[in-house]
Amino acid sequence: MSDALGLTDPVDFKSEVPVYEQIRRRIQAAIGSGAFAPDDPLPSVRSLARSLMVNPNTVMRVYRELELAGVVWSRQGRGVFVTGAARGQCREDGCELVRARMREAIELAHRAGIPARELARLWNEVREERGGTA
Amino acid sequence: MNAQAERAVVELVGVTKYFGSEQVLAGVDLCVARGTVTALLGRNGSGKSTTLRIVGGLLARDGGEARVFGRDAEALTLDERGRLAWVTDASSAWAGTRVKDELALVRRVRAGRWSAAREQELVARFEIPLTKRLGALSKGQQTRLRIAMALAAEPELLLMDEPALGLDAFARRDLLESIVEAVDGGCAVLISSHLLEDVERVADQVCLLRQGRIVASGTLDELRERYRRVRFAVPPGSEARFTAAVAHVSGFLRLTVDLEGSRGERVAVIGGYDDARLAELEAQAGVRQLDVRRMSLAEIYLEVLAGAEEHHA
Numbered sequence: 001m002s003d004a005l006g007l008t009d010p011v012d013f014k015s016e017v018p019v020y021e022q023i024r025r026r027i028q029a030a031i032g033s034g035a036f037a038p039d040d041p042l043p044s045v046r047s048l049a050r051s052l053m054v055n056p057n058t059v060m061r062v063y064r065e066l067e068l069a070g071v072v073w074s075r076q077g078r079g080v081f082v083t084g085a086a087r088g089q090c091r092e093d094g095c096e097l098v099r100a101r102m103r104e105a106i107e108l109a110h111r112a113g114i115p116a117r118e119l120a121r122l123w124n125e126v127r128e129e130r131g132g133t134a
Numbered sequence: 135m136n137a138q139a140e141r142a143v144v145e146l147v148g149v150t151k152y153f154g155s156e157q158v159l160a161g162v163d164l165c166v167a168r169g170t171v172t173a174l175l176g177r178n179g180s181g182k183s184t185t186l187r188i189v190g191g192l193l194a195r196d197g198g199e200a201r202v203f204g205r206d207a208e209a210l211t212l213d214e215r216g217r218l219a220w221v222t223d224a225s226s227a228w229a230g231t232r233v234k235d236e237l238a239l240v241r242r243v244r245a246g247r248w249s250a251a252r253e254q255e256l257v258a259r260f261e262i263p264l265t266k267r268l269g270a271l272s273k274g275q276q277t278r279l280r281i282a283m284a285l286a287a288e289p290e291l292l293l294m295d296e297p298a299l300g301l302d303a304f305a306r307r308d309l310l311e312s313i314v315e316a317v318d319g320g321c322a323v324l325i326s327s328h329l330l331e332d333v334e335r336v337a338d339q340v341c342l343l344r345q346g347r348i349v350a351s352g353t354l355d356e357l358r359e360r361y362r363r364v365r366f367a368v369p370p371g372s373e374a375r376f377t378a379a380v381a382h383v384s385g386f387l388r389l390t391v392d393l394e395g396s397r398g399e400r401v402a403v404i405g406g407y408d409d410a411r412l413a414e415l416e417a418q419a420g421v422r423q424l425d426v427r428r429m430s431l432a433e434i435y436l437e438v439l440a441g442a443e444e445h446h447a
Contacts, residue, residue: 085191
């Protein structure tokens with residue numbers, strides 16, 4: 001699960017997805033996958049900013065948004081922690097992301113004239129490529 | 135489902151929580167109805183914050199049931215989460231953020247429920263300095279800003295953990311006003327506070343916590359009905375008999391005997407008052423009561439939390 005979700009993998013500055021959005025998605029994915037459990041602390045703003053080589057304000061903004069979404073909470077002087085409700089929430093967001101990509105894939109298939117049957121076969125093929133764990 | 139359950143915004147049943155091997159909640163039952171204020175009272179470390187955090191989905195409970203809006207507190211959707219608002223003293227917002235930018239962020243995140251009119255009204259009334267940085271705000275200004283951000287999102291459940299801490303009289307008045315307004319609009323409020331006179335003013339229901347348990351709860355009127363201070367005339371030579379009688383009826387009388395009472399007077403505090411019980415004590419002890427007085431919340435608080443753990447539900 002660590003491949004696409006590595007919290008400290010370099011961010012893609014050329015991506016159309018804003019940097020803070022990339023970081024937010026990773027944290028949510030890491031929580032959704034169980035890599036971070038309720039009550040676990042997230043890395044400090046400074047340490048995460050340093051390992052990603054981004055501005056600390058960007059990380060701070062991500063944490064603040066996650067806080068407003070109920071995914072993390074901050075304790076005075078003790079840092080930022082994963083909430084009890086976070087996992088369900090992050091998985092929900094993850095599902096929404098996957099759904100969006102699937103819509104794109106179906107749209108692409110439609111334009112390429114690939115019928116639904118074929119699409120299902122492609123889906124299984126890709127899964128097998130990955131070792132069938134997905 | 136009965137009428138009370140339908141109106142319940144928060145329902146806790148036997149909630150337990152451990153930090154490591156230490157039990158911080160030992161089975162908390164709680165029900166907060168729509169349009170009411172429930173206050174959690176207790177000393178530091180009694181479990182008030184932990185209870186609030188479990189309701190708000192910040193902490194995962196270890197046992198029992200916790201429902202908010204009729205759903206598991208840990209399984210609220212983003213939409214449902216938007217219906218609850220927090221006023222706490224901690225935030226991960228950067229101290230260098232300007233107030234107006236922080237407001238813009240919260241406005242954007244809460245877009246679905248945000249009332250621009252309410253925001254403007256609160257910003258004006260609380261005199262929130264929009265161009266200041268968060269780190270430059272006084273304690274009272276910070277709290278006012280948090281209240282404004284919570285209320286402008288028009289929540290159905292407002293959770294406040296010691297919101298009055300460090301506030302001056304004016305800021306406290308604004309806080310109380312905002313609570314009353316929220317409740318007026320049908321909001322359920324769950325608040326922890328050490329300021330008993332404030333609680334007395336706004337709370338519909340009070341829960342006294344001690345070592346992770348609710349040891350007394352009810353409406354203020356119910357508590358005042360149950361807890362009374364009784365002054366007795368104890369004739370010379372009857373002290374021992376009086377003390378023995380007090381001990382004997384301790385199943386329903388919780389007494390602190392004022393040994394400094396002069397002229398043969400003794401004062402006892404009763405939890406679970408009724409006339410028959412008092413009459414029984416009088417008969418057993420061979421004494422008569424001089425007067426029965428109701429107690430303030432502060433007095434009840436001190437008696438209940440200083441005394442042995444006992445339920446008088």
